[in-house]
Structure formats: structure tokens, C-alpha cells
Amino acid sequence: xxxxxxxxxxxxxxxxxxxxxxxxxxxxxxxxxxxxxxxxxxxxxxxxxxxxxxxxxxxxxxxxxxxxxxxxxxxxxxxxxxxxxxxxxxxxxxxxxxxxxxxxxxxxxxxxxxxxxxxxxxxxxxxxxxxxxxxxxxxxxxxxxxxxx
Amino acid sequence: xxxxxxxxxxxxxxxxxxxxxxxxxxxxxxxxxxxxxxxxxxxxxxxxxxxxxxxxxxxxxxxxxxxxxxxxxxxxxxxxxxxxxxxxxxxxxxxxxxxxxxxxxxxxxxxxxxxxxxxxxxxxxxxxxxxxxxxxxxxxxxxxxxxxxxxxxxxxxxxxxxxxxxxxxxxxxxxxxxxxxxxxxxxxxxxxxxxxxxxxxxxxxxxxxxxxxxxxxxxxxxxxxxxxxxxxxxxxxxxxxxxxxxxxxxxxxxxxxxxxxxxxxxxxxxxxxxxxxxxxxxxxxxxxxxxxxxxxxxxxxxxxxxxxxxxxxxxxxxxxxxxxxxxxxxxxxxxxxxxxxxxxxxxxxxxxxxxxxxxxxxxxxx
Amino acid sequence: xxxxxxxxxxxxxxxxxxxxxxxxxxxxxxxxxxxxxxxxxxxxxxxxxxxxxxxxxxxxxxxxxxxxxxxxxxxxxxxxxxxxxxxxxxxxxxxxxxxxxxxxxxxxxxxxxxxxxxxxxxxxxxxxxxxxxxxxxxxxxxxxxxxxxxxxxxxxxxxxxxxxxxxx
Numbered sequence: 001x002x003x004x005x006x007x008x009x010x011x012x013x014x015x016x017x018x019x020x021x022x023x024x025x026x027x028x029x030x031x032x033x034x035x036x037x038x039x040x041x042x043x044x045x046x047x048x049x050x051x052x053x054x055x056x057x058x059x060x061x062x063x064x065x066x067x068x069x070x071x072x073x074x075x076x077x078x079x080x081x082x083x084x085x086x087x088x089x090x091x092x093x094x095x096x097x098x099x100x101x102x103x104x105x106x107x108x109x110x111x112x113x114x115x116x117x118x119x120x121x122x123x124x125x126x127x128x129x130x131x132x133x134x135x136x137x138x139x140x141x142x143x144x145x146x147x148x149x
Numbered sequence: 150x151x152x153x154x155x156x157x158x159x160x161x162x163x164x165x166x167x168x169x170x171x172x173x174x175x176x177x178x179x180x181x182x183x184x185x186x187x188x189x190x191x192x193x194x195x196x197x198x199x200x201x202x203x204x205x206x207x208x209x210x211x212x213x214x215x216x217x218x219x220x221x222x223x224x225x226x227x228x229x230x231x232x233x234x235x236x237x238x239x240x241x242x243x244x245x246x247x248x249x250x251x252x253x254x255x256x257x258x259x260x261x262x263x264x265x266x267x268x269x270x271x272x273x274x275x276x277x278x279x280x281x282x283x284x285x286x287x288x289x290x291x292x293x294x295x296x297x298x299x300x301x302x303x304x305x306x307x308x309x310x311x312x313x314x315x316x317x318x319x320x321x322x323x324x325x326x327x328x329x330x331x332x333x334x335x336x337x338x339x340x341x342x343x344x345x346x347x348x349x350x351x352x353x354x355x356x357x358x359x360x361x362x363x364x365x366x367x368x369x370x371x372x373x374x375x376x377x378x379x380x381x382x383x384x385x386x387x388x389x390x391x392x393x394x395x396x397x398x399x400x401x402x403x404x405x406x407x408x409x410x411x412x413x414x415x416x417x418x419x420x421x422x423x424x425x426x427x428x429x430x431x432x433x434x435x436x437x438x439x440x441x442x443x444x445x446x447x448x449x450x451x452x453x454x455x456x457x458x459x460x461x462x463x464x465x466x467x468x469x470x471x472x473x474x475x476x477x478x479x480x481x482x483x484x485x486x487x488x489x490x491x492x493x494x495x496x497x498x499x500x501x502x503x504x505x506x507x508x509x510x511x512x513x514x515x
Numbered sequence: 516x517x518x519x520x521x522x523x524x525x526x527x528x529x530x531x532x533x534x535x536x537x538x539x540x541x542x543x544x545x546x547x548x549x550x551x552x553x554x555x556x557x558x559x560x561x562x563x564x565x566x567x568x569x570x571x572x573x574x575x576x577x578x579x580x581x582x583x584x585x586x587x588x589x590x591x592x593x594x595x596x597x598x599x600x601x602x603x604x605x606x607x608x609x610x611x612x613x614x615x616x617x618x619x620x621x622x623x624x625x626x627x628x629x630x631x632x633x634x635x636x637x638x639x640x641x642x643x644x645x646x647x648x649x650x651x652x653x654x655x656x657x658x659x660x661x662x663x664x665x666x667x668x669x670x671x672x673x674x675x676x677x678x679x680x681x682x683x
Contacts, residue, residue, distance in 0.1 A: 028233070028448060053360055057449060057460050057477040070462065072449050072477075076360050077374060079381045084449070105363030108485050116197070131190040131514055132642065133606045140198050140641045147641045162610055165559040165589045169566070170607055191607045192562045195640030202639065211636065217564035261567075280574030287571070298567055298661055511563050514604075 004082045005030045009050070013083070016045045029072075029084045036087050036096035043071075043085070043102045051075045052083060055103040058110065060117040062143045067094050067119050089119060098124035116141040153178055160499060162191045168265065168503065169510030173487070175499055185491040185499055187484055192514040200474035205231050205440045206305070208474070213301045215476060216512045219258035219455040220299045221250045221290070223476075223512070228303040229384055230450035230461035234442045235305070242430040243307035244386045245423045249320070250293060250302055252416040252423075256327075257286040258455035259367075259409045259416075262507050266406060267338050269504040270347050275338045282330050285323050292316050305440065307433030320420065327417045334410060339403075348402035352490040352502040355400060362489070363482040366457025368506055371408045372400035378453035390422045405505040439469050449477075456480050456507055480513035544681060551595070551621065552678040555671065558594035559587045560614065563601030565628040565661045572664035579664075584671060591617040596674075598667075599647040602630035602637055608644055615651050623654045623683060625670055632656045654683060 005013075010030060013023060021042065022033040034042050046052045057072040071085040089096050098121035100106040110121045111130040118139030121127055129136065138145055155176045162170040170191030176184040196215070200208050212227035213220040225247055232239065239247075260279045267275025287297040292313055294300035302308055338344060354364065356372040369376055375394045379387040395411035397404025444467030451460035457479030466472035483506050491499045530540045561569055572579045579585050588594040591614045603611055615624070626647040629635030637643040647653050654677060657670035677683060 055363060056451065056458060057462060057475070059462055059473075059475040059477075061464055061473045072460070072462075076369075077376050077381070079376075103363075104361045105482055105485065108481065112481075129190075131193040133190070136605065140195065145198075145641070162562075162607065163558075163560050163591075163614055165587075169601075170562040170604075170610075191604060191610070192601070193604050193606065193642050194563075194602055194637040195642045196637070199637065199640050214564060214636070217567060276570075277575055280571060281576065284571070284574065284576045297571075297663065299564055 004028065006080075009081050012050060016049055017042060029082050031084045031086055033086045036089055039085070039087050040097050040099060040102070043099050046073060046083065046085070047102055050081060050083075051078060052081065055099075055105050055109075058106055058113070060113040060119050060141075062117065062141065063088070064091075064143070066090055067117060069096065069113070069119065071099075094119040095122060097122050098127075100124060115139070118142060155183055158496065162188075165269075168508055170514075171484075171503065171508065171510055173499060173503070175491075175496060177496065180495055182491050182494050182496060182499060185488045187487050189481070189484070189510075189514055192510040194511075194515065196515040197474055197476065200471050202470060204469045205471065208471070209303070210299070210301045213299045214511060215478070215515065216258070216454060216456065216459070216480075216509050217299060218261050218509055219254035221247075221254035221302055222258075222452065222454045223459055224301055224303040225251050225385075226450060226452040226454065226459050227461055228305055229452065230448055230463055231305050231440065231442075233450050234446055234448045234463055234465060235436075235440055237306050237436055238434055239307055239385075240431040240434055241386075241428050242311075243432045243434075245427040246308050246312055246432065247303060248385055248387065248390075249312075249420050249423050249427075250290070250300070250308075252420050253286050253289060253320075254300075255455045256413050256416050257283050257290075258507075259413050260286075262409055262504075263334055263338060263406070266501075266504040267344070269500050270344060272338065272341065272344065275334075278333060278337065285319070289316060289319055289323070292319065304433055304436075306436040307431070309433070311432045317424075320424065324417055324421055327413070331410060331414060339406060339410065345403065347497070347501055348406060348505070350399070351402045351494060351498050352405075352505065353399060353401045354486055354490050358486065358489060359400070362486045364457065364486055366454070366479055366483070367408045367412060368405055368457065368483055368486075370394065371397035371404035373398060378451060378458060382451065384450070384452055387419075389426070390419045392416075392419050402501045402505040405507075409507075441465075441467060441469050443467065451477065454479055456509060456512065457483055459512075476512070476515055478512040478515060480508040480510070481515075484508050484513055548679050548681050552675040554583045554586070555596040555623070555674070556586045556588050556594045557584060557596040557598050558591055558614065558618070559589050560597065560611075561600035562604075562607060563628075563630065565600035565630070568661040568664055569598060569600050569627065569667065572667050577664035577668070579668070579671075582668065582671065582675075591615075592619065594618055595622050596625060597622065598625045598627050599631040599653075600627040600661075602635060603644045603647055603650065605642045605644070608650060611647075612650055621683065623674055623678065624651060625655045625657065625674055626653045627657045627659075627667060627670070628662055629658055629660045632658055635660060 024031040052073040054076045061068045066088040073083045115129040161172040172188035174186040215223040264276040264279025290300040294302035359372045392415045442465035447464040460477030462475040464473040634645040
């Protein structure tokens with residue numbers, strides 16, 4: 001049990017996630033690590049069975065060989081559970097399914113990850129740049145991005 | 150028999166009512182809005198990339214420049230996020246000072262909201278009243294941090310300086326005059342017949358849509374969901390204060406206005422309680438001069454900013470600079486519902502919707 | 516009388532003699548510049564923190580109206596002063612250029628704040644231009660982050676001097 005999620009919730013999580021996910025705890029959150037193929041199913045289950053109806057934050061981190069995608073989930077108005085779902089994609093094939101059909105708030109947040117980090121999302125309704133101009137080349141938040149003079 | 154073409158009207162990015170550089174492309178079928186496509190990025194200052202080449206302390210002024218209308222709030226969120234990452238504690242007096250300054254910033258932001266809503270709908274006088282009252286808060290920010298608008302007042306482990314003597318009479322007189330100011334806004338702005346016609350029943354956001362799209366803050370509360378992070382996920386010493394969470398019934402523009410006016414009242418009450426119970430003591434804990442959080446440690450800290458849930462996602466790589474800093478900006482997420490609530494309305498309703506969603510472009514574009 | 520000193524051409528004894536009888540000898544250019552300098556019509560444009568101080572300068576405490584500059588116009592075709600308040604980002608640059616070109620001459624540009632002057636704290640980012648003068652000629656730079664309303668007035672009064680003296 002960690003400071004925020006009770007044993008019962010963590011047990012339920014293990015049942016939902018099955019053996020496809022790795023569950024790690026720290027003082028602040030319970031982390032569920034899955035592969036991109038299981039992401040959609042997990043998200044749907046978390047929403048339906050655990051009541052996690054609020055995707056607060058979604059972003060990407062450039063970890064060198066891989067990009068890590070991080071999703072912070074809460075339940076409104078209950079707020080008893082605090083979960084983080086993490087998944088990784090390789091740098092060469094930086095693509096994973098969009099969860100905007102389950103959490104509409106992921107729409108623009110995924111666009112931002114595409115825009116700044118270069119990770120694309122399949123079956124996204126409108127995957128275009130959101131913060132940078134359309135004709136900008138490169139993805140600036142990548143660690144190997146070089147600013148043009 | 151007759152067919153009509155859709156035509157595009159561009160609102161912004163240079164427009165008196167777009168709160169900075171917001172560009173809304175309205176597809177119109179005559180008077181009716183068929184779609185409102187939002188284009189962001191006109192104020193994108195690459196803050197997250199800059200964070201990777203600044204130390205944690207050097208980023209504090211950048212955090213204040215995110216939501217510049219209520220600059221103590223994003224600074225507070227950032228300071229608390231780094232404190233979580235490093236495991237730093239904050240002395241009691243500093244916690245109370247932080248809450249007083251944060252709530253003053255919230256009142257300042259909401260006052261500007263009311264004024265800019267009035268001026269966006271054409272009532273120029275409203276802005277001047279709100280700017281006048283906001284000046285008193287600017288004075289208080291200047292007394293404490295030295296800066297009127299961008300008060301980078303928070304430090305890791307506390308605040309940069311104690312409240313000066315002249316602050317206390319100033320804040321007392323402000324709190325005494327606050328009910329009169331609210332009455333004035335209600336009489337002049339909220340109660341105005343034209344504003345009511347422009348705002349009642351306009352831009353209705355249902356609670357389900359609000360949660361689905363991640364809308365938080367006064368916009369969510371106006372749709373009827375009493376979710377306030379100061380109560381739901383308390384940070385600092387907010388748990389010690391009694392305050393109500395005002396909600397609306399319809400989720401329209403008028404509700405978004407009245408919820409914020411009531412929140413000004415509640416913030417005033419929190420400040421009063423904090424002043425009464427504030428202990429003496431240190432204002433900053435001993436923090437290392439150079440912060441180097443443990444490698445691989447990450448944190449997501451969220452606060453109830455004036456616009457909604459402002460979150461900081463920090464990942465450390467063991468050096469003195471963040472490996473990744475992501476700002477979960479409430480204005481970015483709140484603006485997602487603008488097309489949703491504008492479809493089927495009229496062109497001028499887009500202006501009312503933008504004004505009542507209260508976006509801060511510095512935050513939404515970072 | 517103030518008018519005499521501002522408008523009069525320098526000079527001859529005859530001019531001084533006429534002035535004693537309330538006849539001012541001047542040039543049309545001087546009269547136009549005198550009027551222009553005392554009634555800038557700024558464009559309502561701003562991105563970021565600096566326009567908030569610009570708005571505060573229009574409020575009752577600082578009162579930009581006492582200088583004659585309170586007429587903020589929404590359309591660039593009716594404005595003659597472009598106050599670049601805030602950073603110019605990559606996406607905004609073509610927009611600002613277009614707005615500048617839409618303003619009729621004579622027009623002036625005041626760069627308000629560190630971001631408009633040099634890129635400010637965001638200079639080493641990938642999306643902020645290193646100052647408004649990379650797009651067009653800037654007449655006055657007002658440093659500050661953000662500059663106080665008094666600093667903005669100082670900048671506008673410096674511009675007033677510049678315009679009055681025809682140095683544009």
C-alpha cells in the first residue's frame with residue numbers, strides 16, 4: 001500500500017491489469033507499466049471498472065532509445081485513487097494508439113506530444129501540430145534537436 | 150431550394166478580446182457557428198525546453214511567467230513540486246504566507262476576468278473598476294516581492310522575504326473593502342440586463358463533457374461539479390481553513406461569472422483566517438544551494454490555480470537541471486471545449502465563451 | 516505661451532517680432548508632428564505579460580489618457596503606434612509583419628519589455644525571435660520584465676520627443 005492507494009485498490013488493479021502489466025508503487029502514485037498494444041484495453045478497463053474518469057495529464061519523455069509516455073489518472077469527484085500509466089515506444093518506430101476515443105481530453109495533449117516530441121498516435125482524429133507553425137521542421141523536445149541558427 | 154456556403158471569419162490572433170494571441174477560425178453558416186477551430190501557439194515561448202538548460206532555482210521566474218495574471222499561483226505549484234522531489238519541508242509561517250499571497254493572486258486573476266469579460270462584451274467601464282481594485286493587490290505584491298505583476302516570491306522551502314509591516318494594514322483595509330467591491334461588480338456588471346442576455350444560456354458545458362475533456366477549475370464548478378483541489382487533494386496547509394466551494398447549475402457563461410465572483414469572497418475569507426492564525430517563525434527552511442534530486446525520481450504535483458488544475462511533471466536525472474519538465478496547463482485543456490460550446494451559437498457568443506473560459510495564453514502555449 | 520516655443524521656426528528677428536504680436540511662423544511639418552506626437556493611437560496588440568501592464572497603464576491609477584494616448588484602436592488601419600508588448604514567436608511573426616504593413620504611415624513602433632527588445636528570458640528557446648527589430652524598424656525600446664506603467668510612459672514620452680523633432 002502506498003500513501004494514496006489502498007490495498008483493495010491495488011488488488012483490483014492487479015486483477016484488471018492481469019499479467020500484462022508491471023505495477024510499481026511510490027509515495028505518491030501507483031504506476032502501471034504496459035506495452036503500447038495493451039494500452040487501449042487497460043485504459044478502457046480503468047475507466048469502466050475503477051471509475052478513473054479524469055485524465056489529468058499526458059506527456060512524453062525522451063529516454064534516449066525509447067520514448068516514454070506518461071498518463072496521470074484520477075477519479076472526479078471521488079479522488080480516492082491516483083494512478084500513472086506508463087508505456088514505451090522505440091525511437092525508430094515512435095507510434096502508439098490514441099486514447100482520445102476513451103478520454104477526449106487526450107486529443108490536444110497527444111497533438112502536443114506529436115508536435116514537440118514526434119511521437120505519433122494512430123486513429124487520432126486530427127494529428128497536426130498545435131503549438132508550432134505548420135511548416136516547422138523537427139520536434140524540439142527531443143534531446144537531439146538542434147536549433148537552426 | 151437555396152443552398153448556402155460556409156464562410157470563415159478569423160477572430161484573432163490580433164484582436165482586443167482574445168486574451169493574448171488566440172486565433173479562432175469560425176466557420177459560419179449565416180449567423181450560426183458551424184464550427185470554431187482553435188489555433189494556439191502564437192505565444193509559444195519554448196518554456197519546457199528552456200527548463201532543461203536552467204537549474205531548478207533559475208526556473209522560478211519562468212514559472213511565474215506562465216500564468217502572469219496570478220503569478221504567485223504557478224510559482225507556488227512549482228516550488229511545491231520541487232520540494233516534493235527533494236523531500237524538503239516548509240516552516241509553518243511560510244506556509245501561511247504562501248497561502249495569503251496565493252489567494253491574493255487568485256482574487257487578482259478573477260478581478261481581471263470580470264473586467265475583461267465586461268470589456269469583451271462591450272462594457273468598457275467594467276474594466277476600469279476592476280483594474281482600480283486590482284491595483285491594490287499589485288501594491289501588496291510589490292510590498293512583498295518587489296514586483297507588481299510577476300512576483301517570483303516563492304523559494305524552495307519557503308518564501309523569499311517575510312511580510313513587511315506595511316502589508317498588514319494594507320491587506321486588512323483591502324479585506325474590509327472587498328464586500329463593497331463585490332457588490333459593485335454585481336450591481337454594475339453581473340446584474341446588467343445586456344450582460345445577462347449575452348451570458349445566460351450561452352455556451353452551456355455539461356458536467357459529463359467537462360470531465361471528459363479535462364476541464365477543471367471554476368469552469369468545471371460552474372457546470373455543477375464541486376471539485377476543488379484545495380479540498381480534494383490538499384497541498385500546503387489548505388486543509389486547516391474553512392471555505393465553501395461555489396458551483397453553478399446550468400454551466401453557462403453567467404454561471405462561470407458568478408462562480409468566480411463567489412470564489413473571490415471565499416478567497417477573502419481564507420486570507421482572513423490565515424492572518425488570524427498565522428504563527429511566528431522562520432520563512433524559509435534550510436535548502437541546499439544547488440538542488441540535485443535523485444536520478445530517476447519523478448513527481449507530478451498539481452494545485453488549484455485560478456484557471457484550474459495546474460500540474461508540474463518533473464523528472465530528474467541526478468543533475469542540477471531537470472531532465473524533463475512538463476507543465477499541465479489548465480488553459481490549454483480548458484480551451485479544448487471552446488468548439489464544443491460554440492457550435493450552434495452566434496458569432497458574438499464565441500467572444501463570450503472565450504472570455505468566460507478565462508484562458509491565459511502564456512500558460513496554454515507555454 | 517507653450518505653442519510659440521514648440522512650433523516656431525528658429526530664427527530671425529522678424530520671427531521674434533511677429534511672435535510678440537501673436538503671429539507664429541512655422542512649417543506644416545512642425546504642426547503635423549506637434550499633433551502626431553500628442554495623440555498616438557496605439558493598436559490593441561499584445562501577447563503575454565507586458566500587455567497586462569499596458570492595460571494597467573490605461574486604468575485610472577496610471578491614466579495614459581493624460582498624455583493623449585488612450586485611444587487604443589482594434590484595427591491596424593486606424594492606429595499609428597504599434598506597441599510590441601511581449602515576445603514575437605515564430606507563429607506570430609508573419610501576423611505582426613502583416614499588421615505593421617496594414618498600418619498607414621506615418622507609424623511608429625515601440626518595443627515594450629525585454630522580450631520585444633531582445634527575446635528576453637526566452638532568447639535561447641527555439642521559437643522566440645531575438646527582438647522586434649528583426650522584423651521592422653523600432654523607434655523606442657522600453658526595457659523591463661514587465662516594464663512598469665511609468666516606464667512605458669517614459670518610453671512613449673521619448674517617442675513623443677522623437678516625433679516632435681521629426682526624427683523618424
